[in-house]
Amino acid sequence: MDSDVAPLVEMIGISKSFGGARAVADVDFSVRAGEVHALLGENGAGKSTLMKVLSGQVAADRGTIRLGGESARLAAPADARRAGIAMIHQELDLVPALTVAENVFLGREPRTRWGTVDRRRMLRETRRLLARTGVSFEPRLPVEALRTGEQQLVTIVKALSLDARVLIMDEPTSALSAPEVERLFEVIGELRRGGAGIVYISHRMEEIGRIADRATVLRNGSVVAEFAARSMTAAQASEAMVGRPVQLMFRARDKAGAGAAGELLRLEDFAVLPRRARPGRRDPAGVALRVAKGEIVGLAGLLGSGRTELLETLYGVGTPGPWQGRVLLRGEPVRPRGPRHALRLGIAFVPEDRRIDGLVLEHSVLANTVLSVVDRIARLGVVSRRKERGAARASTTRLGVKLASLHAPVGSLSGGNQQKVVLGRGLLTEPDLLLLDEPTRGVDVGAKAEIYRLLGEIAARGTGVLLASSEPAELVGVCDRVVVLHEGRTMREVDTAAVSEADLLAAAMGEGTVQDLVVGGAG
Template identity: 75%
Template sequence: MDSEAAGGAALVEMAGISKAYGGVRAVSGVDFTVREGEVHALLGENGAGKSTLMKVLSGEVGGYDGEIRVSGEPVHFTRPVDAQRAGIAMIHQELDLVPALSVAENVFLGKELKTRYGVVDRGRMLSETGELLDRAGVDLDPRRPIEQLRTGEQQLVTIAKALSLDARILIMDEPTSALSSHEVEQLFTVIAELRRGGAGIVYISHRMDEIGQVADRATVLRNGSVVAEFDARAMTAAQASEAMVGRPVHLMFRTEAEPDSAHLSDEPDGDDLLRIEDLVVRHKRPRPGRRDPAGISLRVRRGEIVGLAGLLGAGRTELLETLFGVGAGKPTGGRILLDGEEVAPSGPRQAIKLGIAFVPEDRRIAGLSLEHSVLANTVLSIVERIARLGAVPRAKERALATETTERLGVKLASLASPVGSLSGGNQQKVVLGRNLLTEPSLLLLDEPTRGVDVGAKAEIYRLLGETASRGVGVLLASSEPAELIGVCDRVIVLQDGRSVQEIDTASVSEADLLAASMGEGAVSEELGERS
């Protein structure tokens, strides 16, 4: 990190920025500056005002009070293209890609390259997209449709798309939330190159360990106002978390004084809730970027939380989808046993009847109907169960939704509010609450805290602890080693669709777990060698 970065000239100066929606102030009197060659971290809980402030800067939101200067000149943006012309680009956490179009078509969408005859120059677009992908450290065919890419790969495409704008001020909103550790390192290399070129970067992240690695300064928002500023290189995660939430935060629900449910490993196999034996799944058509189970064995006991670790493309999501009956793949080898009975869910409805619930990775696409109310989203999975003669008792529906949202601590104006109006953390609580209403015996979670702030993350961990304490088995896929170690009793490491190691989290470090995911050494028994 360049030590002189903090002394560069101001690229952006935001002074006294305030923005209200109706009678609610999203940001109030915020001052924020980004200098040449500087990475300035912007921290805060979901709903703290970070997105609103950056949408003002990127031209997506107007009608604000205060002043913005770019390189000393006053500006007022009314649309994103105005900000882009001023050298400001934003990489959104929620991907704004067109699934049916290719990578190259998405990168140049709205700014297609043309030949001298005015025809779209596809060859040049493919070539330049390839160069941008190389620069971002992405090994992808520019001709591939976006819909064939994994979430992490799509995230990297949005970064390449932002690089195509050649912006001097780049806003990155949770850019690593779906990336593997290797891809995160590559992104940090890209950021270092941009800094050396004099660009200023606003870096929004809930991953505290990243801030000290990549940022110079950190500003914390709470309830729409600046509450703290730190030297990011000296800031601790505890300091940042307490500033964000307004109180000390303990992220993990287990403590040293609590019994670790790993003791269940000494109990007989008959206690297994879920047992997977050498599972192999095949699709009729190949799926680029996907890794179907190719020999996975594991077990989950009642009241136990088992983690799934592995690099992007290791097969974690595909395993969970198979267990829930989505993804259209069919087991061609091995067995799935639930409560000792062999099962092969053909779809979500059957999986739910078997007592399986699934919280998917992308809550906005696969987990929620954003335009519908919190109430409708909360009770969606149990409508058939509570219906009488084809009609849903409204009073019961409301009572269940109220009880669930209150128990999970969902912050909302009303049950009638569109679920898309909630913060990311509260949306995730709605997805979790809806699944818990099905009263599952097995809960599957794919990146349950992706893009979730530290306060909501602590709440989700607490809820998982309570769920496991009621005897529910939990299988949790995560790309965060700290999360897997802090939350899970055991972790199964996947590589290339195969389970290669089982790790006791009581005796492993984050570095060990990451090394195991990368295939750089065994830190516990190989699967199959357990007594």
């Protein structure tokens, strides 16, 4: 990358505060044509605020933005779009009831000569963009019928449809499996060759080294380091982000003997027979697995393998239809009738999409934290405010949630801190079985280390954990065993002490290269 090339966009001395709290302070940042510039930092470091300034969603208190060397005023998102700047948000900004095509062209619908919406052209263009990103689902499908990872792909397609000169990607791979990530990287390569500049925000260090040219690290709203991305180590970046050395190893406990305390959960040829077709869902169709007390078992599989649906079914979410096979908890047949019943059985669940399924965003951190334990802190139907505050304070302190007040809306927290609130709420129930769906999605390296440490602690106390993740490194590093799902069925069981990340990915893709496999997983 030629450093003498004039940047497509320059941000000079950008500062922004909210209610007296500094979000970014005197930040310089630039992107050149054909460059991927990574922006790193912990949750709450100021990355999203800086990019919201660039995309016209937030006005800076001070500073200058230059486009092609000329000063620009981006007072609204429409100004940024006209200037060729588009942003893929970490939190999905789609309208669930509209179709894929309608979401992609929302507010920019192509018109016929008579002024009506040209639906044929809209569908044709959407299919072309979906094919470009390696996606095959039907553009007429309502977005609400898609899983989170598929919805993430729709947001990427929507941004690509803008043909932007500067594309901001905020955690674009957080809900994608390995093949979808690889296809996205191919698209990024095409955009670079076409002269686009890309701002890439990610907590996945291995991605930065692969695709980025430069990396800028923010901490507490200020630039603290800049690296040549391909020579930057994960340890260097993590220490700059957190301000101290970070233990990046996953293994926070001795796995030897994990699960020796006895079996907790067993699924035998478990399947769900849906009462009606449910587009976008992959119900369990023959799952066999076991989780012992004090054991962490992973769920691997490509997008659409049924990981999320399995966890939701075990938690009693929705009424999918009759069950087949057996589900045994502590040796007894169970079928949770809903979340409240599951909690009484000792099952807690941290969902994949925290903003839609995990939190009531307009309610306080306190209310969201204690939501699952209200019955425990109430007497004769009256909630003890003292116990409520005590439980919420203990949970947020234990997980290191960064917040101004327990009474602040949970929606005002950064994504990683929101995730900690959801996890803390599940742990407050003191479950025997903890179901986790992408627990570190969009979470910074420091918060990941804390979550891994907590998982080690709760497993050491005898809690069984069933963890779905799209990150092979996480599954191999955290879990004792991994069950690989394909089209709702158990394909293989992998002992993580004997395989690598590449082996696990091969198993998830259906390649028979993994050694020491136990087919069926019932052991």
